[in-house]
Amino acid sequence: MNRLDKIFTDLxxxxxxxxxxxxxxxxxxxxxxxxxxxxxxxxxxxxxxxxTPFSDPTADGPVIQRSSARALDKGIKLKDxxxxxxxxxxxxxxxxILFGYYNPIHAFGIPSFYKAATKAGADGVTSQWPxxxxxxxxxxxxxxxxxxxxxxxxxxxxxxxxxxxxxxTGSDGLDTDNIGSYVESLRNVSKLPICxxxxxxxxxxxxxxxxxxxxxxxxxxxxxxxxxxxDSPDIATILADKVSEFKNATIxx
Amino acid sequence: xxxxxxxxxxxxxxxxYGGRYVAETLMPAILELExxxxxxxxxxxxxxxxxxxxxxxxxxPTPLFHAKRLSEHLSGATIYLKREDLTxxxxxxxxxxxxxxxxxxxxxxxxxxxxxxxxQHGVATATTAALFGMDCRIFMGTEDIRRQAPNVxxxxxxxxxxxxxxxxTGTLKDAMNEAMRYWVGAxxxxxxxxxxxxxxxxxxxxxxxxxxxxGIETKEQMQKKSGCLPDMLIACVGGGSNAMGxxxxxxxxxVEMIGIEAAGESIASGKHAATLCAGSIGVLHGSKSYxxxxxxxQIEEAHSISAGLDYPGVGPEHALLKDSKRASYVSIRxxxxxxxxxxxxxxxxxxxxxxxxHAVAQAMEEAKKHSDDYKIVVNLSGRGDxxxxxxxxxxxxxx
Numbered sequence: 085m086n087r088l089d090k091i092f093t094d095l096x097x098x099x100x101x102x103x104x105x106x107x108x109x110x111x112x113x114x115x116x117x118x119x120x121x122x123x124x125x126x127x128x129x130x131x132x133x134x135x136t137p138f139s140d141p142t143a144d145g146p147v148i149q150r151s152s153a154r155a156l157d158k159g160i161k162l163k164d165x166x167x168x169x170x171x172x173x174x175x176x177x178x179x180x181i182l183f184g185y186y187n188p189i190h191a192f193g194i195p196s197f198y199k200a201a202t203k204a205g206a207d208g209v210t211s212q213w214p215x216x217x218x219x220x221x222x223x224x225x226x227x228x229x230x231x232x233x234x235x236x237x238x239x240x241x242x243x244x245x246x247x248x249x250x251x252x253t254g255s256d257g258l259d260t261d262n263i264g265s266y267v268e269s270l271r272n273v274s275k276l277p278i279c280x281x282x283x284x285x286x287x288x289x290x291x292x293x294x295x296x297x298x299x300x301x302x303x304x305x306x307x308x309x310x311x312x313x314x315d316s317p318d319i320a321t322i323l324a325d326k327v328s329e330f331k332n333a334t335i336x337x
Numbered sequence: 338x339x340x341x342x343x344x345x346x347x348x349x350x351x352x353x354y355g356g357r358y359v360a361e362t363l364m365p366a367i368l369e370l371e372x373x374x375x376x377x378x379x380x381x382x383x384x385x386x387x388x389x390x391x392x393x394x395x396x397x398p399t400p401l402f403h404a405k406r407l408s409e410h411l412s413g414a415t416i417y418l419k420r421e422d423l424t425x426x427x428x429x430x431x432x433x434x435x436x437x438x439x440x441x442x443x444x445x446x447x448x449x450x451x452x453x454x455x456x457q458h459g460v461a462t463a464t465t466a467a468l469f470g471m472d473c474r475i476f477m478g479t480e481d482i483r484r485q486a487p488n489v490x491x492x493x494x495x496x497x498x499x500x501x502x503x504x505x506t507g508t509l510k511d512a513m514n515e516a517m518r519y520w521v522g523a524x525x526x527x528x529x530x531x532x533x534x535x536x537x538x539x540x541x542x543x544x545x546x547x548x549x550x551x552g553i554e555t556k557e558q559m560q561k562k563s564g565c566l567p568d569m570l571i572a573c574v575g576g577g578s579n580a581m582g583x584x585x586x587x588x589x590x591x592v593e594m595i596g597i598e599a600a601g602e603s604i605a606s607g608k609h610a611a612t613l614c615a616g617s618i619g620v621l622h623g624s625k626s627y628x629x630x631x632x633x634x635q636i637e638e639a640h641s642i643s644a645g646l647d648y649p650g651v652g653p654e655h656a657l658l659k660d661s662k663r664a665s666y667v668s669i670r671x672x673x674x675x676x677x678x679x680x681x682x683x684x685x686x687x688x689x690x691x692x693x694x695h696a697v698a699q700a701m702e703e704a705k706k707h708s709d710d711y712k713i714v715v716n717l718s719g720r721g722d723x724x725x726x727x728x729x730x731x732x733x734x735x736x
Contacts, residue, residue, distance in 0.1 A: 138634075138635065139505075139635040139636045140505075140510065140514050140621065140636050141514075142360070142514050142517040142518055142622070143360040143362075143518075143521065144518075145518070149504065156635065161633040162633060162634070186358055186620045187619045187620045187621065187628075187630065187634040187635075187636070188633060188634035188635065189634070190618075190619055190620055190625075190634060191619060191630065191631075191632065191633060191634025192633075192634065222361075223360075223361045224361060225360070225361040225362035225364075225365075226362070227361075227362050227363075227364075227365045227366065227524060227525065228361060228364070228365060229365055232364070232365065236361075247361065247362060250362050250521060250522055250523070250524055250525065251362075251521055251522035252518045252521055252522065255522065
């Protein structure tokens with residue numbers, strides 16, 4: 085069983101939901117970023133979405149835009165992200181999804197990217213490519229009509245990423261009633277686990293989403309914490325503490 | 338032979354270029370737009386309304402003007418200017434905004450957003466939104482707001498909210514990023530009017546079709562004036578809408594086409610916006626085309642004296658025209674464009690936009706290679722009033 089399928093099976097037995105963390109690779113630097121991520125894994129993160137920084141992140145709000153810019157200032161390239169994946173894989177069994185915009189992957193060479201990602205120990209990607217044996221994580225949005233949901237679900241594996249709202253990452257306000265009905269529609273067309281992301285920033289949000297979905301994705305809230313603690317020697321511990329707090333909210337009583 | 342009718346395919350591909358690379362939240366809106374575009378725009382009621390607006394509001398047809406003194410000065414080919422600068426709002430952009438906002442009306446959407454670089458597309462969008470009584474927001478980079486101040490004032494006067502964008506270099510690319518981010522949040526009731534033949538399908542084909550009136554008129558006017566086709570068409574290319582509009586109706590005719598990109602300070606300096614001449618294949622703002630990028634696929638900043646050409650991408654159909662050699666693409670530096678602008682002012686009494694001055698500069702080069710039986714049409718895509726500040730600060734008083 086692959087790491088992604090295994091984590092959802094294990095969590096189900098424990099009556100817990102998955103805590104999925106998005107982190108921009110190399111923010112605020114490669115060694116710092118590795119330390120942060122590894123401590124987050126130890127603190128109970130269940131799935132890591134490792135983001136490749138991009139100059140023009142059009143689906144992201146200001147927090148992730150700035151985290152991307154900090155990583156790019158450090159000269160982070162896609163090959164560094166793949167090397168970080170390998171380093172994390174040597175020390176942790178956490179499922180790693182490589183997140184990112186298409187152009188850096190296109191510039192790297194798409195077949196080379198898949199080969200390198202598999203070799204580095206990644207467990208999933210977000211860009212489509214025929215004959216790719218890595219699970220493809222696909223996003224479904226509140227605007228996605230039902231027929232299209234079914235089409236998307238048919239080509240997805242690992243889990244489905246449900247975008248909680250129309251808007252960029254880090255937008256305010258969570259509408260759990262609507263999210264509940266989107267989750268229900270998705271359940272009708274797919275047996276894959278469903279993780280919900282975008283705009284989830286507090287333990288209460290996490291607890292609310294945990295009652296309706298199989299996992300909760302946190303991105304901007306982590307990146308904001310990194311940004312607020314750039315000069316702190318305890319930055320990795322601060323992030324790890326936040327992970328524990330969120331993780332507790334995913335445990336069903 | 339290049340078969341223009343084969344492109345785009347049903348998924349918006351121009352050969353390997355084009356397509357739809359967008360966030361899932363936007364996909365349904367893009368699919369809805371595509372369906373509406375192909376359903377409504379062929380209808381005679383739609384076309385009649387658009388024709389009326391182009392005629393009575395925008396002032397079409399625009400003249401094809403024989404630039405006699407310029408031609409004589411160069412003692413070469415005969416140069417004609419397609420006077421898009423004479424449209425209402427002063428640039429070809431109004432052709433497209435009338436088409437798209439009319440489509441928005443047919444789709445029942447009454448909130449409009451757009452990005453703008455030089456401000457010409459912003460002004461045309463604001464103007465059309467006012468005409469239709471629609472709510473309008475325009476995203477514009479802070480650097481462009483600074484260098485195109487008169488257009489910002491015009492947009493505000495027209496009742497549009499101008500939203501400054503200070504990310505990146507504060508130019509067109511950044512404005513488009515921010516417009517897309519806003520659209521993701523407002524997609525249910527908001528129509529995004531893209532100003533060039535760029536972006537995800539169906540924008541490149543839709544904008545081309547709304548702009549092809551330029552080439553259709555040119556063809557008729559040339560036939561009337563000289564009973565034949567022009568030998569060469571020249572137009573500036575940022576995203577490439579005025580060039581596609583002029584070129585497209587001539588695609589199957591024996592007419593040479595040259596697109597002029599901005600070489601900025603020079604290609605060698607790296608400070609340029611010559612995407613087709615010096616870029617490589619990648620994906621930006623929803624479609625695959627040539628772009629300016631690093632080896633690692635990060636988008637590079639473009640540089641040009643002309644805000645409308647200051648963009649690190651280009652429409653996918655131009656990428657295909659370049660690869661298939663149906664059109665050729667060259668670049669003109671800032672100083673060459675300024676020189677051409679001065680000549681055109683003095684010899685013809687026309688102040689061109691800095692964008693269009695790039696095309697005039699290339700026409701002056703091409704004209705010297707031919708005799709007066711050779712006919713060159715230059716798309717004078719916009720007027721230069723908006724550029725007076727930047728022109729005077731760059732001419733250092735040496736007008």
